[in-house]
Amino acid sequence: MDADFLANWTTQMRKGLLELCVLTVLRHRRMYGYDLAKTLSVVDGLVTGEGTIYPILSRFKKDGMVETTLVESAEGPARKYYQLTDRGRQLLPKMRAAWAAVRDGIEAVTQAEHLR
Amino acid sequence: MTAEHTLGLTAAAEARLDEYLAQVRRALLGVPDVNSAEIEADIREHVENELRGAARPVELLVLEVVLRRLGPPTQWLPPGRVPVAAQVGATFSTFGQYLKTRFRAARAAVWRGPEDWRLAYLSFGAFAFGVIAFPLFPLFLLVSYILSRAGIATATDRGVTLDGGRKWLLYPPVVLVSLVVATAVVGAPIGIIVATVVETSEVDDYERWVAAGKPMVLSSWGRPTNVRMPDRQVREKFPEVQTRLDRVLAAFPGSPAVQDVLAVGFVAGGVLSAWWGVLGCVCGSFPGLVRGLIFPFHGVFSRRRAGWVGTAALVLLALWGAAAYRLAEAGGLL
Numbered sequence: 001m002d003a004d005f006l007a008n009w010t011t012q013m014r015k016g017l018l019e020l021c022v023l024t025v026l027r028h029r030r031m032y033g034y035d036l037a038k039t040l041s042v043v044d045g046l047v048t049g050e051g052t053i054y055p056i057l058s059r060f061k062k063d064g065m066v067e068t069t070l071v072e073s074a075e076g077p078a079r080k081y082y083q084l085t086d087r088g089r090q091l092l093p094k095m096r097a098a099w100a101a102v103r104d105g106i107e108a109v110t111q112a113e114h115l116r
Numbered sequence: 117m118t119a120e121h122t123l124g125l126t127a128a129a130e131a132r133l134d135e136y137l138a139q140v141r142r143a144l145l146g147v148p149d150v151n152s153a154e155i156e157a158d159i160r161e162h163v164e165n166e167l168r169g170a171a172r173p174v175e176l177l178v179l180e181v182v183l184r185r186l187g188p189p190t191q192w193l194p195p196g197r198v199p200v201a202a203q204v205g206a207t208f209s210t211f212g213q214y215l216k217t218r219f220r221a222a223r224a225a226v227w228r229g230p231e232d233w234r235l236a237y238l239s240f241g242a243f244a245f246g247v248i249a250f251p252l253f254p255l256f257l258l259v260s261y262i263l264s265r266a267g268i269a270t271a272t273d274r275g276v277t278l279d280g281g282r283k284w285l286l287y288p289p290v291v292l293v294s295l296v297v298a299t300a301v302v303g304a305p306i307g308i309i310v311a312t313v314v315e316t317s318e319v320d321d322y323e324r325w326v327a328a329g330k331p332m333v334l335s336s337w338g339r340p341t342n343v344r345m346p347d348r349q350v351r352e353k354f355p356e357v358q359t360r361l362d363r364v365l366a367a368f369p370g371s372p373a374v375q376d377v378l379a380v381g382f383v384a385g386g387v388l389s390a391w392w393g394v395l396g397c398v399c400g401s402f403p404g405l406v407r408g409l410i411f412p413f414h415g416v417f418s419r420r421r422a423g424w425v426g427t428a429a430l431v432l433l434a435l436w437g438a439a440a441y442r443l444a445e446a447g448g449l450l
Contacts, residue, residue, distance in 0.1 A: 032161075033158045033161060033162060034161060034162050034165040034166075037162065041185075048187055048191065049185065049186050049187015049188065049191050050162065050185050050186050050187065051159060051162070051186035051187045051191065052187060052191060054154075054155045054158040054159065054162075055144075055150045055155055057158070058150040058151045058154050058155050058158075059150050061151075061154075062150070062151065075168065079161070080157075080158070080161065
């Protein structure tokens with residue numbers, strides 16, 4: 001039961017953070033899905049399966065946060081590159097600020113508990 | 117862009133990838149906010165990138181490692197959520213329960229996509245409604261056909277291989293319209309042949325009647341009425357009258373009955389040669405148009421084959437023209 005709860009909780013937490021990381025990585029450059037999955041999969045505990053990235057990208061695209069461009073590749077078929085839209089660029093700093101506030105809040109609570 | 121075309125997998129690996137993608141589609145069916153077709157295309161691209169340096173053909177074990185890194189297909193569902201497709205595949209105690217769940221899956225796809233599933237259900241809906249409201253069937257068949265073509269094109273653009281379920285939704289109007297077009301292509305010359313024979317026969321009857329002095333049917337008192345004498349009687353009463361067709365038919369060998377059959381065969385040969393000659397040349401000159409018309413069965417069409425059919429038919433038409441000229445000459449028409 002505890003294991004189920006923990007798995008569920010971790011998934012929920014990871015999901016939001018992964019979304020923030022995807023947008024953050026796309027902040028300065030466009031990337032294609034495979035590269036993005038590989039970049040984020042090296043972060044410990046963030047990505048359980050490399051495929052997790054794709055539904056996030058699909059949802060972001062539907063929400064107008066990212067857009068795609070097909071670029072011919074010399075190594076194979078055309079690659080689909082993802083890049084931030086204006087909406088994505090406007091939302092990213094707000095998401096990062098929200099995350100920073102949560103992180104600092106958790107840090108503060110944890111420190112206070114340590115000092116007690 | 118199917119797996120077998122781009123990835124160079126063994127048959128077992130190919131089957132495993134198809135199974136994995138089918139699981140992804142089932143897991144995502146009806147899940148809002150994501151486009152399962154796009155995700156499927158992304159997964160294909162991902163697998164392709166992973167296998168770039170692998171020895172060909174790629175073995176099942178190598179693919180399995182890649183799929184394991186990608187994660188299980190159900191990972192994308194919100195926690196605790198049962199995919200609509202899983203409910204569809206479950207065992208139901210009543211048929212009504214089964215129908216209700218199927219309806220939910222269809223409604224989810226129509227309202228939330230993905231687009232290729234939405235088009236598939238809309239196409240099937242239009243087709244089914246056309247069958248129910250039968251007098252309006254041609255109209256709904258056209259609507260359903262356009263939606264199916266759009267659905268198939270969307271799936272093709274996204275590199276999605278249509279599974280059995282979607283084929284059943286998308287193919288009925290496409291198959292039906294293709295059959296109608298094929299029937300028209302094959303049947304049109306038959307119509308032309310019948311029309312030509314009937315028209316020629318009627319012109320010949322009139323010509324014989326005029327040449328016989330426009331005889332009328334006689335009344336019981338032996339006086340002529342204002343009813344034209346039937347051709348059979350004209351032939352019996354005026355056997356000496358010869359029409360242009362009689363002279364042409366005389367150029368054919370055999371008895372009059374055989375000559376009639378040979379003449380109809382001759383007309384059929386000319387019409388078929390002209391039809392297939394023109395059709396072959398048009399199809400050979402505009403292959404894109406033909407492929408677009410018969411998509412997704414365009415694999416059966418070959419521009420070269422169409423060119424050969426057209427050329428052969430035109431050669432036959434030229435020979436037919438020469439024979440027709442000699443017949444006309446023999447019949448004293450020239």
